[in-house]
Amino acid sequence: MAVTSFDPIVSKRLRIPNSHTLEVYLSNDGYVGLKKALSMNPEDVASEVMTASLLGRGGAGFPAGRKWAMLKNDLVKYLVINGDESEPATFKDHELVEKDPHQIIEGTIIAAYALGVTQAFIFCRGEFALGFERLQSALNEAYEYGALGRDIFGSGFSLDMVIHPGAGAYICGEETALLESLEGKRGYPRIKPPFFPAVIGLYGKPTVVNNMETVSNLPWIVINGGAAFAALGEGSSAGTRLFALSGHVNRPGWYEIEMAKTTFRDLIEHPDLGGGIRMGRSLKAFIPGGVSAPWFGPNEMDMPLSQDAVAQAGSMLGSGSVVVMDETTCPVRAAWRITKFFSRESCGQCTPCREGSGWIERTMRRIELGAGRMEDIDLVLDACDNISPGLSWPPKQTTICVLGPSIPSSVNSAITMFRDDFVAHIKDGKCNYA
Amino acid sequence: MPESNDKITVTVDGNEVRADPGELIIEVAERAGVFVPRFCYHPRMKPVGMCRMCLVEVSSPRGPSLQPACFVPVADGMEISTESQSVQKAQNGVLEYLLLNHPLDCPVCDKGGECPLQDQTLAYGPGESRQVEEKRHFAKPIPISTLVELDRERCIQCSRCTRFANEIAGEALIDFFGRGEDTEVAIFPGKPFDSYFAGNTVQICPVGALTATPYRFKARPWDLEQVESTCTLCSVGCRIAVQSSANEVVRHLGIDIESVNHSWLCDKGRFGYLAMRSETRILEPSLRENGELVEVSWTDALEKAAALISEAKLVHGPQAIGFIGGARLTNESAYAWTKVAKAVVATDNTDAQLGDGMPAELVLGLPRATISDACKAKKLIVIGEDLKEVAPVLFLRLRPLIEEGKIDLVEFSTHETSLSKLAKASIPLVPGEIGTRVRALIGFIKGTKDAGEGIGIDVQEIKNASQALGSLEDNSDLVVIFSNSSAIENTQDLQAGILALEESFKNAKFMPVLRRSNIFGALDMGLSPNLLPGRVTLSGAKEYYKKQWGSVPEKSGMSALEMLKAASESKLKVLVLLGCDPISDFPDSKLAKDALLKVDTVIFVDSLANSSLDYADIVLPASMDSEREGSFTNLEGRISRISKKVSALGSSWPDWAIASELADALGEDLGFGSLDDIAKEIARLAPAYQGLRSTLSLRSEVDEGILLPVTSTKVEIKRKQGDPMVHLGLISVEHQGAPLKSGASNEPGVYSDEKQKPEIGSTVSLISKSDIKSDINLEPETEASGAKSLRLVVTRRLFDRGTQIYNSPFFRELISEQEVRIHPETASSLGIDNGGKVSISGESKKVSGLVVLDNRVDQSGVVLTWNVSEEDVRLLASDSEKSAHWVEVEN
């Protein structure tokens, strides 16, 4: 495989100075897609998206067109854009919201038009304060420009949009928790069924929740057609995608890549992309799709960045974030830190996740600090098993949402791949990587 | 009921079970005799599926998966396993997790021995903990209200308490605080959980996190004994378990009765037993000698009372003797006193109401709605008092349904009530205008244009109300709940309004709300002028009772107001007070004082001292609830049992025994050697009660009670299990809520059967609409004059300075300050600010209070609260016979 060349889709304007302003946006095909969409039937817009086979970019990777088709018809429906990007090591929406807020707004208007929605919300992660400001400015500009409000561009279609700030809770990236938060409540995920947003969503009304990156693709798809999008990538992994690369690489950053055509090795090592592992060290492990995903080792380096391929290998592309750990990384410490994250971010609804995450974290920390007992290794695995029975992939769960069953991913990976390191911590009473 | 055709079949642990679509797995399993352990699930609240204790394995096309039984509805063909290996592992795991941070301080925890966490750990949990780290610590316990304390270390974050506060009571004064492992229950600092219903959270807490301050360390569950009984602190008649330890009542728990209280109680009822051991308890009979009450024997006291009654009767005739009160009595005691008054003394001067109620004929003569009728109604009209203040658990049953939009509410009230925000229309009321406003609404619905105009209210509200109520055609889905909207006014006007509604809304049902205790039983038993036992009138049933009793009064008697007036004019010579305090409770306190002062003899029959005791000549101590037994008739006309649990304190007697012995001293034998004798006579004679099995008061099973008039021969037991944590074989549950063996009884309860229904010699018809007086004078007898331009309205609060409350230190703190509710525009024209202190001047006195701006108060009125401060609002009123009182409000 190799790194393919193509005209960037969502990242096209990201490197242009002042790309967040309407002026720059308009001079780079801004709102062309929307104008074209408004001249089409809403159903035809939806059908282009179906043809594009655009997978949701939030983490679960569900096809956006099919998600739209599931929206229950009702007098009142809502569209909510999920920009609460919080999966550790993921920073593509952060980039999009700061550098190309109009693209998000335009994509949202197109989606709203296709869905027959008259009020849309963009839920923007609170920590993206600068991004929030730019999105708010862009919204003002869009209203002024006539892209929002009553009778958009004289098409008869009217839409109101509200930029809604999050306030710091990872769980609100889960779509039903996000809706709770948008309703002004604690971000508790809802139980599915029956609370599928497409049927019972915001304020109990049918709601589509799309990721920011997902809708950012829409203007391009409308202009170039769904088929053009589907022609990129391969199979169900169509189009291009923004990957966030971090950790022990020479060139951490975001890269728009044609899906399934490029491998992890390309992403990590290609001089135009990751540029290789820093200081010429060798790879210990990498996380292919955010910290909820099980880890991969050197053997998986040549796997393509394809949703299906990664899933078959027992992990996920998730939020499109790849974390590279070199040979000097202590896997106990890495897994412990990830567990600590889940423990801090557990919403507290379900007993196994609320109590289990803290216990697993404390036990992992004990091992990392050299105070572990041999039986602790099986203890944490069994505690993980009580959150995600069988520790299989995709995970089973004893909890309402998938935050709980994400906890075992790193713990189980670290123990399975690097059990010797755990034993060494316990036997030596210290971390040998420190 | 015939089995409906759309039933589905599921298997639970291999056994086929029929179920209704939509039923939850946990309910279906329970019906099939399979208990699924749970913490957060409560059958009277919406499921949330949070604690994950109820995970069961459910078949699906993609293979079996673990699902929360409390949240997932059954589907046809579903295979459910509650004890597979994966279920057992999950249960074990959840319990291990819950115990990680639980302090396991069971030996010093009130819940120990009746604790679902303890019990379910024994049944499903791990034997020991694998955790070596320190547990989470919090300061413990912290008071979150006067009555409830919170131990956050014990809390398992099931959210039952927070959901109850928000979803059922509608007062989210507690909420979760923090996130994840650090989640705790918290109040807003400085705003305690002072809900009338806070005690329910203690009952439903599945661990010892919430405890009731009065019960803390009082008893251990295994030392408790209990009986099922009925709360008598208002007329709703909630079913309770009375629990005692060492012959002292230590706790009331709500029993889950489908038709009445769904296991909920208000705190007044839950903690009302605290008054039993109050210092003001009257323990011995006494006589006044030289101005002092001196303890005497029962014989001396009764002989003295009999002598004074006989003398008055001989000299002045039976009309010179009167009986006021009776709401505190059991049905049997009320019957006995009625018989003493009407058959022995031969006076019709009896009145269980104290001038602040409603005409007995209006209460008894309309087609009566049950609580279930009201809850199932699509449309509800509430007229008068705030239901939360006068019938708290009725409010609690209705509130969530109105909030969910299942019931459309139209209210007529003098101020913003607890339901106003949820109402489709809220029509402001001033006394005297009820009839006009009700008729305006009816006129509007009928299409008489601009019927809503010109009566000084927002026409839009009338339109909203009209929209909510729809047509006048068939109103079998309409219930009207009504009460006196101002304690100091008569109810002629209300009566006019109700009659207009009855006439226009065909097939509507009515629920009169009188707040005092067993007032409905007392009226049914004839403790009212012109009534005889069994919902019949004196004129209608004179001959019938004469035949049975030998004698009945010749003439109709006097109401409480008339009796007090007669006493103040020295026309009434003997006044028997049956558990009442006219000085504090009668709307015209001057008249009450004058009357008690002037009347020759006051015979005071009561359990606790009150202001009228100072005027008593003969004091006869009566036993209190849980020391006595009998039956109770609630505002629906539903009879339930009052049970005895502890021995009576001092020398107090049950009231029926006092009546019977007094009759004996008067030379007449009532024929009552036991309570059962009275119950039998009621069932034999009292028309609405005829056929009632006499053993009612001796039954021990828990059931729905029976509705009057007795028509059916069988009573179905529809009860849900008293406590959702019920688990067979776990002894602790016996002590929490109702005993399992009675709650789960499959035997239909039978109160009456055809064979026992006696033949009645003559036909006596029950009170009906035609007995309600319709010649009503609606003109106020006084008019606003000069500065006194605001019409005075006096409303009730649940916690006031009444005897039972004021005698409990826990309750005293809950008595609110005097509020002066006034419309913002009225306030601004008077230069009055929200929260400011103002004084109100009326006929003679001044009263002060804090201003609450309330745009639901009519601009011509001002609303004060009865009996919450030392300053007596009644003194603002003039003669209570006048239908309007006018006051001035100033800074």
Next chain:
Amino acid sequence: MAHLSKELYEKCKSVVALYPEARSALIPLCHMAQGQEGWLTSEAIEDIAELTGVTPAEVRGTASFYDMLHLEPVGKYVVAMCTNIACMLNGSMELLDHAEEKLGISAGGTTSDGEFTLEESECLAGCDKAPCVQVNHRFFGPLDNKGFDQLLDDLKAGKLSDDVPSHGVLSRVDRRFPLALSPSEVAAERAEMENAKSQRDEKRKVSEGAN
């Protein structure tokens, strides 16, 4: 202790008006209140409760769920240091140690002069600039010990006041447009559309039937 200023209260009302249900404005209002005081005072919570129609206990309980909302006073600069995986791999835990030593407080604490609050935070989505730090929710990174010291100096010297507003200010940009469509309008419009659609469907059925 302070209530919302009159001006802010009015602004809050206009935010409440953006939502179909008032409670939705709860979190935006908390941010706005923090913009005034840097944290959520009891009085501000009471104001927000009034504006959104819930109890103060619910506002406080909801706010306590979210890391960005502070129920205790914080320093003028809240320094949030990510130690999650990508930053950890790039030395953020060591940087945090340095920051604690430099400021003389441990994570979660505030310096005695009220200038700095130090927080150990979860991933801030600045992983390409790891270790990354936010000051009052504005990004800085990658930072080493020296860079961190420089950042503190610059903050103290007021050199970054254009980029870093005082704590609690989420957005220096206000929405300038109220909703164009009122909820009742939307409902009516939708009903009309549905009606027209069903009539069309009906006609189509009839004509299909005729064919």
